[in-house]
Amino acid sequence: MNDARFECLLRLGDNALVLAQRLCAWIGHGPVMEEDMAQANVALDLIGQARLWLAYAGELEGRGRDEDALAYGRDAGAFRNVLLVEQPNGDYAQTIARQFLFDAWHHAELSALTASSDARIAAIAAKALKEVSYHLERSSDWMLRLGDGTAESHARLQAALERLWMYSGELFDADAHDATLVEQGIVPAPQSLRAGWLQQVGAVCTAATLTMPDADAWMQHGGRQGRHSEHLGYLLAEMQFLPRAYPGVQW
Amino acid sequence: MKDWPLWEVFIRSQHGLAHKHVGSVHAPDAALALKNARDVYTRRNEGVSIWVVPSAAITASAPDDKAALFEPAQDKIYRHPTFFPVPEEVKHM
Numbered sequence: 001m002n003d004a005r006f007e008c009l010l011r012l013g014d015n016a017l018v019l020a021q022r023l024c025a026w027i028g029h030g031p032v033m034e035e036d037m038a039q040a041n042v043a044l045d046l047i048g049q050a051r052l053w054l055a056y057a058g059e060l061e062g063r064g065r066d067e068d069a070l071a072y073g074r075d076a077g078a079f080r081n082v083l084l085v086e087q088p089n090g091d092y093a094q095t096i097a098r099q100f101l102f103d104a105w106h107h108a109e110l111s112a113l114t115a116s117s118d119a120r121i122a123a124i125a126a127k128a129l130k131e132v133s134y135h136l137e138r139s140s141d142w143m144l145r146l147g148d149g150t151a152e153s154h155a156r157l158q159a160a161l162e163r164l165w166m167y168s169g170e171l172f173d174a175d176a177h178d179a180t181l182v183e184q185g186i187v188p189a190p191q192s193l194r195a196g197w198l199q200q201v202g203a204v205c206t207a208a209t210l211t212m213p214d215a216d217a218w219m220q221h222g223g224r225q226g227r228h229s230e231h232l233g234y235l236l237a238e239m240q241f242l243p244r245a246y247p248g249v250q251w
Numbered sequence: 252m253k254d255w256p257l258w259e260v261f262i263r264s265q266h267g268l269a270h271k272h273v274g275s276v277h278a279p280d281a282a283l284a285l286k287n288a289r290d291v292y293t294r295r296n297e298g299v300s301i302w303v304v305p306s307a308a309i310t311a312s313a314p315d316d317k318a319a320l321f322e323p324a325q326d327k328i329y330r331h332p333t334f335f336p337v338p339e340e341v342k343h344m
Contacts, residue, residue, distance in 0.1 A: 034277055
């Protein structure tokens with residue numbers, strides 16, 4: 001029973017952790033200083049959430065692994081994040097599109113999790129939801145401005161949307177772990193969030209003069225089961241270098 | 252992005268009644284200026300309310316006029332409120 005919850009907590013924690021690591025790469029490289037700060041703020045929110053999810057996962061596992069051991073001590077195959085969040089930053093349109101597709105799902109997922117029968121999951125979700133409400137507002141704002149901006153920004157955002165679209169289907173995948181937890185009222189059925197997500201993404205795309213790709217297009221799968229794109233290995237190599245080279249180092 | 256207008260940021264702190272000028276941000280429009288101000292100036296729990304104003308909308312006095320504008324007030328100390336006792340019931344003066 002705890003196996004399913006452990007998996008579910010890794011998925012929530014790893015989504016936040018991997019996306020935060022991606023956003024951190026913008027620090028010092030943002031298009032303007034204000035965007036630099038904003039991306040760093042979102043990243044810090046997500047790292048805080050990852051800590052809470054992974055710490056709980058470690059406690060449930062009962063093998064003495066804390067959130068740091070889980071973040072820095074696992075290899076790519078043991079990560080349970082969706083493929084969407086590990087996709088490279090690309091240009092700013094790609095970063096914004098990735099963020100928006102994820103935020104729209106993340107907001108719906110956390111909203112549902114505030115009613116989880118697991119009180120600790122419900123409490124973490126309630127805290128994270130406030131932060132993610134702002135993330136979603138921000139990424140929606142940028143979708144509108146880039147989509148309905150110049151011909152160049154529109155073309156780039158449309159291309160980014162089409163490039164990332166095949167990674168969006170995985171957000172609504174369900175496996176045996178999900179089935180177990182749905183039955184216990186711990187997590188919402190992934191598929192139950194899809195209609196609302198499509199509606200929200202569609203509305204923002206329309207307002208931004210973008211064409212939403214086909215909802216029934218072919219989708220990639222596997223991140224939640226540990227089958228990742230090659231990008232994740234490079235990301236982890238950078239993220240995990242310090243604690244692996246200098247175990248237990250403090251500063 | 253280099254031609255984004257500048258916005259002046261005013262924040263009302265936890266304890267203050269008035270919004271105070273804290274700095275400026277660049278942003279393409281008012282809505283994003285508000286968000287940028289939130290991200291740049293309220294990271295450490297500084298505020299409960301934000302105003303942003305286009306910098307271009309502010310008319311400022313010229314530094315060269317300082318003497319003409321402000322020095323005449325310096326020798327008129329009888330205008331200063333320090334001569335009047337403030338009743339205890341009056342708060343936030």
